[in-house]
Amino acid sequence: MKKVTVPEQSTVEKAVRHAAAIGVAVKESVYPLTATVQYPRQRKKMPDNFRGYILFDPEKCINCWECAFICPANAIRMKEAPNKKYYPTIDYGRCIFCHFCIDSCSGGALRATKIHDVAYKDMDEMLTLTEEMIEPPEIIREDKKLVEYQIDEKDLRLKKTREEDNLIVEKAPPPVEIQMVSQCIDRASCIGCHVCEHVCESGAISSSIANGVMRMKIDTDTCTGCGLCVKECSMQILTLVRK
16 A cells, blocks of 8 residues: 655745745634624624514504504504503514514504514513513623625625614604595495494594484594504495595
């Protein structure tokens, strides 16, 4: 059996190879090619539209229940507040962070954040009540560097800066909203079930009887355009129109 021999290298060749190895080490320490983020000492920069923990502003809520209706994971329940209004609660054990609730909130009461690493003791604690959604949870930060992925023509690099990412996104001013109101498009088909009147949180819908005929009236000045009556109308004769 022939033994494997180690090729002989001159002193110059050895010096060149050692210098190349040291150069690679220096380059990695300055511009590392690794894609690993040393969390929690480092934190990856998230985009402003990151779908994280959800905050709630009761002053902007119009009690339309749209967030509960649209939630595909059935994670949102409405809770009665002392002011007799109903506000959302979120079960993060069910939530899939699709943020459909935020996108559908016509009053802008729900707000996204970049918070994604909330710790809970058990499953019951993951049910976040309304009063717990008004303020963000306690944040303990260990990150000293902000990491941002940069892709150029050659490879992927990590840009690290000594700064902190703002986890509470400053919401841009909302665009000019088109105000909508509810309108009955076929009064002759109304069966007088009063469902629209009962579900209207703003009290914009009322009923009266004249000459044995019941009439439903919608006050466009009071109507918030939440669309709850449109969803609940069994005859599907209510619709939202521009105010």
